[in-house]
Amino acid sequence: MKKTERIKYLIIGNSAGGIGAAEAIREVDKNGTIIIVSDEPYPAYSRPLISDYLSGKRSIEKMNYRPFDFYEKNSISTILGEKVNRVDFKNNTVTFSNGHILTWEKLLIATGGTPIVPPMDGKEARGVFTFTTLGDARAIDEYLNQKTGANAVVIGGGLIGVSVTESLLKRGVKVSIIEMKDRVLNIILDEITSAMEDKAIRASGAEIITGHTVTKINSNSRGEVESVTLDDGKTIPCSIVIISIGIRPRLELVQNSEIKINRGIVVNMHMETSIPNVYACGDAAEAYDFIYRENRLTPIWPNAYLGGRIAGLNMSGKTAEYPGGTALNAIKYFGVYIVSAGMAASPDSTYEEVVANGESSYKKLILKEGFITGMVFSGDVDRAGIIYNLMKDRLYVNSFKNDLVTENFGLLSLPEKIWRNRLATSPLESDSSKSSVSPC
């Protein structure tokens, strides 16, 4: 044991969740020591922007999630580029890989997710990458700089796969996407919007192979990737492979502890884990999903920030409840604008779909017993937030559901009680001295 310090708030993870917590703590407690720890060596950066980094559109300095003086201004200490090896929940300590030990009063685990890499022959070859961190983007960038006329195989046509495809194409790299299911972006989009993306991706020059998986990555005598073999025996030559099958919660710090884990770290409405004074949020946590009305993994940036914020408020002595999150994606790959939230497709025939197909827009709502459980909009996506919030607040929409997908949809498409509530105003009365005034 080299040295021990007692830290009031220790946050493991320096991304959306960790920053959300630190900002919330500082709203309540101006002086309590906050330390943010991360094994990534950078100040908090916007993870979704790693695709802009790879395509060469944005430098590292322009990816900062907060201003350069954020940590200093908020008296937040950081330990960056250091890995926590062990958490002792009995003695409230963490041990770093260099042997350094810290003692904490309140702990937040915001370790995020880690890419899923399936057991696959040849995955250790040089030129095989994942794509979830700035480190990954830099490694791919360096590797590509040594190659000319590179072509890539992207394994998995989900958000990460399509995102890296767009960046690679912008760099002049040829790309083949191998998707196991029958369509790209099959988790967050329905069949119609998937087809729109599919068309746009192909039009940009990438190849999409659906219904197949990669069984083997083949390398040359120098140990570098030279091709992949598919499950049907077909071989695709390539100089780089990106594995983007998905992510799972990063749980190595808690795996063998008494903390309750299901698929992620289970948290209550205060984002507190089964161990008092230990909180979790973001991709590592399994928090309340207001659509499925149970705890689920919803690994998206906005939920991480909000979960972190709620954790931070509770850690610093306020009582705050997580309102729940759900899947929420706004994408613009290859110039196609699509937003989706909740369910993208009806799970079974007990769900109802309300669809409007306009000239340049597509709007679909999924309902169950008069409540919205999912939405997919493309083209005209303005004001989609009004509908998302009807879903989030679980408002009964059966009597006006068809109005929600019309072209000039707005607050006035909702019943008066709801729009007045949204505008925080009260109804007009005949007595003119009691006029309604609403801030808007």
Next chain:
Amino acid sequence: MRQFIEYDIIRYTATVFRYLVIEGITPMRKIYIKEEVCIGCGLCEVYCQLQHSSVRDLIKTFKKRLPRPLPRVRVETKGNVSFSVRCRNCDEPACAYACLTGAITRNPETRMITVDEEKCIGCCTCMMVCPLGAIKQDKEHKKMLKCDFCHGEEIPACVANCPNEALFCLELDDALTDVKMRIPSPVSQAV
């Protein structure tokens, strides 16, 4: 105008009062609408566009410089009900919490929610969570747009040009003077 200040203002003031007392920060001004005299003419949209145009000339803005700048306020009309909708700078700004790049933040001085155009990638995540649909997408520039209170103008263009004075701006001081005896205890709402 004072007689209109009722429940909504009290509620608003209570929230702002919290900032004032606890944080010692300049409170923010808000735009209010008197719904019963709004005729839905849309001039607030027009003058918002003019305000955000590179030329301060109506004809040039609307006829010569295409595409026109988009309005950051939206007029809604149904039957004889009409009002204009714009960002209300929520106390718990879902847009700022959802922003993927850190482009949307609250300006500590003005308390307004602002979009840093340099950082904004126009991804629409903020638009998806806004309960008023008050954030608009500018496809041309791939940026998100919202009311910016005309960049610190004393009176925003929509208010200044509303022909029926259906829109007005309120300073916290005005509201406080009227309701300070009736301020409920600060709301401790997290989200």
